[in-house]
Amino acid sequence: MKNNNKINVCVMGATGLIGQAFVNILSSHPVFQIVSLTGSKTGIGEKYRDAINWKLPLAFPDKAGDIIISKPDKKSLGNRGIQVVFSALPSDIAGDIEDDLRNEGFFVFTNAGAHRYDTDVPILVPDINPGSIKLIEEQGFPKSGFIITNPNCSSAGLSVALAPLKRFGIEEVTVSTYQAISGAGYPGLSAMDISGNVIPHIEGEEEKIEKETRKILEIDPEIFATCVRVPVLYGHLETIWVEFSGSPCPEDIQKAWSKSVPEFNLPSLTSRSVEYLTGPGYPGNHLSFRGDPPGMQVYTGGLKKRGRRIGFNLLVNNLVRGGAGGSVANAELFHEIYRGSK
Ligand SMILES: NC(=O)c1ccc[n+]([C@@H]2O[C@H](COP(=O)([O-])OP(=O)(O)OC[C@H]3O[C@@H](n4cnc5c(N)ncnc54)[C@H](OP(=O)(O)O)[C@@H]3O)[C@@H](O)[C@H]2O)c1
Missing domain, CATH: 3.30.360.10 (Dihydrodipicolinate Reductase; domain 2)
Structure with a gap:
């Protein structure tokens, strides 16, 4: 699971705006490293640097540029030792894909709204309601995967x-x-x-x-x-x-x-x-x-x-605190509490 002491992660919907914010933040992250990026039609099979229409007023992170964009596929994630998935999928398709990933044991940190109102899914904001992360145990963690949402x-x-x-x-x-x-x-x-x-x-x-x-x-x-x-x-x-x-x-x-x-x-x-x-x-x-x-x-x-x-x-x-940055902070809190990183 770990390479260079960092945890391998996938960003789903990496070609969209929230996806770009994820790629920016995770490219220089102390705990996580991107090894997989997915899109739906934009640039499948191409290098991220060639396919992406970079829209953020932040430097393009060179490190991620050589990653080949793939379709979301849980089998290939598993084969590459990825368990942590950041989701920037449109809400209307995210629900089933994220459910499926959770059932297969993945840890899903999502920006999509599909699961926000499920009673066993937290809307986590780590500086406000860190205790709500315990809801993942109601989803079956540590025996199963989980979904953690961040707010709209x-x-x-x-x-x-x-x-x-x-x-x-x-x-x-x-x-x-x-x-x-x-x-x-x-x-x-x-x-x-x-x-x-x-x-x-x-x-x-x-x-x-x-x-x-x-x-x-x-x-x-x-x-x-x-x-x-x-x-x-x-x-x-x-x-x-x-x-x-x-x-x-x-x-x-x-x-x-x-x-x-x-x-x-x-x-x-x-x-x-x-x-x-x-x-x-x-x-x-x-x-x-x-x-x-x-x-x-x-x-x-x-x-x-x-x-x-x-x-x-x-x-x-909206893209960072209200989007990708909020999700990454959620993953950091999970790592802090459940992986004993203290
Ligand atoms: N924008 C915000 O400020 C904001 C803030 C908080 C939360 N959110 C939520 O975050 C999510 C992403 O928003 P966004 O603004 O980044 O949207 P976006 O720019 O439209 O990006 C959507 C991403 O999902 C991919 N995608 C679309 N249809 C797909 C499919 N059928 N299968 C797999 N991948 C698919 C797209 O790939 P292609 O490029 O190949 O089409 C793209 O990478 C949404 O759920 C949104 O509600 C957005």
Whole structure:
């Protein structure tokens, strides 16, 4: 299973946008190394460097360039000693493929939404609900494989920002999202639809935010979400109003975020989950790939108070924190807890 002391992994859907983010992150990872990349039609049988239409504003990772893109095939994974699979498959086909992999003993870390609401599958965010990883034992691990999901991109940012505020009693959340084009994958939306336009509808997104945020935070507030696609490339901005049962002031909120230090020190987590930026106009989408590691920091700004409601804005990188980076962090947590890497 290990080569050069690293764990061999496969990225499924490696030619898509989330797949590219996976390849970028895993190409210089201290624990995992990519040995297999899959697509569906793009470049099957070609080298990744020749087939890929690289869209990330991050350097192309040369290391992965020589890997030949294959079709997803569990037999060839098994033959190559791969047990860890990162999935960036479209949700409508991911469900059956991921089930099948789990049944064959694979450890599946997925971005797809197909299994997020299964009661024995965690929506894991390692700096918020690390304990939910125990659900893999209800799937049969260690006797079988498992599926671990990460949240939808907008829910990821919202949950990270709300988690440190649970102590004030979250009763109601109103959130409006301004979501980047890359959230729809590549080739994604038609330029005729999105250029110079905002689209006040993203199929299924509002329901996902409402359901996932409750599952991740293990609380049951009213959540009212409105999701809008905007013509920016990367990063989802969210404007949020929260009604609390307590009466925190903006300074209390800021203090709670400043103490949002993850319990586990994982390579893909930032030292603090939430960074508050002062000044009007912050956070903006130009910050999407800032931070260490790039794209994992959730930024907030614009705190204000009206009665028992606190308002603020946040920025989450949909491809990294809300996508591949979240999944890699999940695999790191699994490795930390179950593989005794301490
Ligand atoms: N984009 C985001 O911001 C974001 C954030 C969080 C979660 N997600 C989720 O992550 C997943 C990937 O999203 P994405 O934006 O990266 O999509 P994408 O750019 O459209 O990429 C989809 C990938 O899946 C492959 N694929 C498509 N149909 C397939 C099939 N029938 N069999 C095997 N592989 C197939 C594609 O290969 P080809 O190139 O060969 O077609 C491509 O590699 C989705 O489930 C999405 O909901 C996306």
